[in-house]
Amino acid sequence: MPPTRPSRTSRGPLSYRPEPGSIPTQPGVYRFRDAKGRVIYVGKAKNLRARLSSYFQDVGNLHQRTATMVTTAASVEWTVVKTEVEALQLEYSWIQEFDPRFNVKYRDDKSYPWLAVTVGDEFPRVMVGRGAKRKGTRYFGPYSHAWAIRETVDVLLRVFPMRSCSNGVFKRSAQIGRPCLLGYIGKCAAPCVGNVSPEEHRAIVDDFCDFMGGQTRPFVRRIEKEMYAASDAQDYERAARLRDDLGALEKALEKQAVVLGDGADADVIALAEDPLEVAVQIFYVRGGRIRGQRGWVADRVDEGGTPELVEDFLLQLYAGTLPDEGANAIPREILVPALPPDVATFETLFSDLRGSRVQIRVPQRGDKKSLQETVARNAGQALVLHKTKRASDLTTRNRALEEIQLALELDEVPLRIECYDVSNLQGTEVVASMVVFEDGLARKSEYRRFVIRGVDGQNDVASMHEVITRRFRRLLDEQARSQEVATESGPMLVDPETGRPRKFAYAPGLVVVDGGPPQVAAAQQALDELGIVDIPVVGLAKRLEEVWLPGQEDPVILARTSEGLYLLQRVRDEAHRFAITHHRSRRSKTMVESLLDDVPGLGEVRRKTLLKHFGSLKKLRLATVAEIATVPGIGERTATAIKDAVAQASPTGKTVSVNTATGEIEES
Secondary structure (H helix, E strand, C coil), X not given: CCCCCCCCCCCXXXXXXCCCCCCCCCCEEEEEXXXXXXXXXXXXXXXXXXXXXXXXXXXXXXXXXXXXXXXXXXXXXXXXXXXXXXXXHHHHHHHHHHCCCCCCCCEECCCCCEEEECCCCCCCEEEEXXXXXXXXXXXXXXXXXXXXXXXXXHHHCCCCCCECCCHHHHHHHXXXXXXXXXXXXXXXXXXXXXXCCHHHHHHHHHHHHHHHCCCCHHHHHHHHHHHHHHHHCCCHHHXXXXXXXXXXXXXXXHCCCECCCCCCCEEEEEEEEXXXXXXXXXXXXXXXXXXXXXXXXXXXXXXXXXXXXXXXXXXXXXXXXXXXXXXXXXXXXXXXXXXXXXXXXXXXXXXXHHCCCCEEECCCCHHHHHHHHHHHXXXXXXXXXXXXXXXXXXXXXXXHHHHHHXXXXXXXXXXXXXXXXXXXXXXXXXXXXXXXXXXXXXXXXXXXXXXXXXXXXXXXXXXXXXHHHHHHHHHHHHHHHHHHCCECCECCCECCCCCCECCCCCCCCEEEEECCHHHHHXXXXXXXXXXXXXXXXXXXXXXXXXXXXXXXXXXXXXXXXXXXXXXHHHHHHHHHHHHXXXXXXXXXXXXXXXXXXXXXXCCHHHHHHHHHHHCCHXXXXXXXXXXXXXXXXXXXXXXXXXXHHHHCCCCCCCCEEECCCCCCEEEC
16 A cells, blocks of 8 residues: 655645556545544545545535545545455444544434343343443334333333343342332233243243334234133133233334335435535334334535435445344345445445345335335425524534634644543542543543542642643653654554554644643643643633633633633533543542441452442442342341441431341431
């Protein structure tokens, strides 16, 4: 892979254009980097030479965002692969790894609930949740409303009485030998007390998953058959119970209208576009019924049309599917408004992931065409709603960054802002936080925490000096390592062993500290001692929201309505929240340890075991003596002593004692 040499003195694509004939004509994946070595765009091509040459033309002929990208970049590099399927997979991996700012990023227009079954557990649990998927869990949905799927699950538990309780409730019921309320009313088979074996409970879970996966008719027919058989045998009580089960299934099915008469499994996708943004909606159809719906919104990156947008979306939606979940995540048929340019390559990739043939096509008539028109209307409404909510959001963020640049007289817009805050409790458990905002948005994967040691807890200035020193010493170390393995395209900011970006490797455009002149002076002194002179530092004081610069007697006053001040406040408040969260977690563990120091027979190993088992002082305080005694190495006498110790720390202010007969805390 012959990368180009970046130019440090001139801007524009011509300054780093590859030599004529140096770009291969094979398929591959390419990356554009900025002057600091960060990957800002990832793309793939059937013919690398033809694709990359299109970027090195008159900038005026390029799409606005493409022109911004090529002028921001300082180098381009590529990797040749054997097949277009390999190019797709590598492109997806690099987008996930580097999160390039100029690639299309489909953002959920809201947080959708999933129905999850923890099939990896000995006794799987059904629950409704949001967020990222986890390994060992089977997901259904996503759904539009959490309350709707909870109602459906509540109805289905009558027919499929699987576990739905939390781990804490399950463990407590097993300890006391009594099931929870759901076990008594027939909505749980109560595996916690041995009413069913793990194998029998697993069979119930498998039936539930099959039903939610669209195999509904076999269950309905089976229950009908059992109901008539019970009636013929004059077992009317069982027949009535099966009749109610049948009604529950029918009630659950009524909420999912049949939209495809052939009972097909398909994902129906539609787009709504304008010159700046695109909204995507998808309906998940399984067994002819709509099982879920989801929406995304993204900024348009280049002049590509609907086929290119569909290609980007399919790559991000399906390419990360694990082989063991492919059959559940990827349907047999994907209906799109326009075929992607490399449709055959996508079908090959998705078929490999699913384990059977996957077809991508545009519906022309019939129920599928009508359904896609419905999805398109939803996409159009979602785009209108998004623009209503965020009409000024993009321009507001840009204006905020420009206001900060002008007010602080910075050489360039601070695209990366890092903010630091110190938190302590009466001089103990001193911690600091570092939060990162890029392009005006929080970058939580870049957040860092610091534990301050060797500094008086009341000395926030010394603590700030230490944390700035530690962070930017790491920056210098990472830059030194990057230079050691530098390529012709510049420093290597990616760890060659892990393939991930190096921690602390990127320099911020602005450092913000929570505080006034003393904290700012400490941060500037730390940078000066390290020989760093090109990173500006400011402080934001809480009382009057004044912006302080190093060495200046008077603060910079931003208007209360200033978008720049609002962004600085958001960054400062996020740093404070992150520091407080870290501080509270450490304080809770320290408090438990201090309470247990004087418990006879409780050494360091047993204390750690106890903390690991309960996790917090609140949970330990609520536990009974019998529950504490179940912890390995803790006997009944020691458990009683532990209960006495934590009882003395009751936050209620009441007199506390322990009933030795029941093991419960009593307050008076």
